[in-house]
Amino acid sequence: MKKMIIDADTGIDDALAILYALKSPSIKVEGITTVFGNINVDQATDNTLRIIALAAPAYDVPVAKGAGKPLRRGKPEFGTHVHGANGIGNVEVAASAQQPLDEEAADFILRKSEELAGELILVTLGRLTNLAHAIQKDPSVCGRIKHVYVMGGAVGVPGNITPVSEANIWGDPEAAELVIASGVPLTMVGLDVTMKTLLTGEHLDRLRQSCGEENAGVVDFIRESHRFYFDFYRSSNYFIDAAPIHDPLTVLVAEDPSIVTTQLMNVKVVCDSELCAGMTVADLRRRSLVGSPIHVCTEVNASLAVDRLLHAFI
Ligand code: BDR
Ligand code: CA
Numbered sequence: 411m412k413k414m415i416i417d418a419d420t421g422i423d424d425a426l427a428i429l430y431a432l433k434s435p436s437i438k439v440e441g442i443t444t445v446f447g448n449i450n451v452d453q454a455t456d457n458t459l460r461i462i463a464l465a466a467p468a469y470d471v472p473v474a475k476g477a478g479k480p481l482r483r484g485k486p487e488f489g490t491h492v493h494g495a496n497g498i499g500n501v502e503v504a505a506s507a508q509q510p511l512d513e514e515a516a517d518f519i520l521r522k523s524e525e526l527a528g529e530l531i532l533v534t535l536g537r538l539t540n541l542a543h544a545i546q547k548d549p550s551v552c553g554r555i556k557h558v559y560v561m562g563g564a565v566g567v568p569g570n571i572t573p574v575s576e577a578n579i580w581g582d583p584e585a586a587e588l589v590i591a592s593g594v595p596l597t598m599v600g601l602d603v604t605m606k607t608l609l610t611g612e613h614l615d616r617l618r619q620s621c622g623e624e625n626a627g628v629v630d631f632i633r634e635s636h637r638f639y640f641d642f643y644r645s646s647n648y649f650i651d652a653a654p655i656h657d658p659l660t661v662l663v664a665e666d667p668s669i670v671t672t673q674l675m676n677v678k679v680v681c682d683s684e685l686c687a688g689m690t691v692a693d694l695r696r697r698s699l700v701g702s703p704i705h706v707c708t709e710v711n712a713s714l715a716v717d718r719l720l721h722a723f724i
Contacts, residue, residue: 450478560578692706
């Protein structure tokens with residue numbers, strides 16, 4: 411059983427990733443921490459509580475609210491054009507009776523890293539601000555976390571916010587650089603693989619026909635929220651009739667790393683540039699001198715990933 415904390419800016423694909431993790435028999439979700447990004451952190455926290463209640467009202471999954479703004483940059487930027495005004499495709503999900511913990515995300519990560527030293531897996535689906543805060547408070551956390559799987563970055567492909575930057579890194583480059591340079595064992599699940607792993611409307615229609623009655627409500631939510639996401643990807647720079655499963659793929663990789671191929675690379679995040687902020691530069695020279703060593707996903711078994719994702723809801 412993989413023991414995970416999921417750190418999310420709960421938008422449409424974060425919600426699907428959380429639902430998958432809650433359904434997977436090989437994952438124990440130890441808690442969910444929230445961060446600004448697709449929407450503001452209060453909305454991300456509220457969405458998270460609603461999604462947990464939708465998945466299984468009896469689940470005991472603590473939620474800790476985290477950062478509302480980047481580490482050093484003043485103003486947070488949100489992605490409501492991609493995820494809708496409420497972050498989950500403007501779909502109304504019933505409110506939850508659960509309250510967030512009276513403990514900040516960074517403190518929750520630190521506490522759990524002590525409780526589960528050497529076992530805890532952290533999956534980040536948004537800006538890396540919460541983990542950066544935790545490392546600033548107690549750098550020894552890096553030796554207690556088993557592995558961090560980061561949805562973010564782009565090495566051999568274009569960015570999705572600027573020509574070179576992916577949203578989660580671009581939204582707080584200083585936090586991303588701090589985490590990458592910290593030495594915590596880390597795998598970057600970036601656009602190189604997530605843009606190859608596509609979910610379509612037909613996938614979801616078939617899922618609705620084959621899922622059991624107990625999953626019907628969850629699958630209806632996934633279909634409704636993805637309408638907004640499909641519209642975005644159809645009309646954005648991508649012009650595709652599908653949506654990449656950025657965040658669910660990251661949970662799938664954390665659950666079973668064999669679905670991707672990785673390469674150890676030295677990576678550095680560009681911080682001081684208007685044009686290139688958030689770019690994940692990999693030093694691929696023979697004698698690599700720039701950046702810190704992390705595992706970068708370069709290839710993915712996309713059909714296996716999508717099959718596994720859908721299978722959890724049958
Ligand atoms: C990432 O940005 C957000 O829009 C998604 O939730 C995902 O985490 C993709 O670049
Ligand atoms: Ca996300």
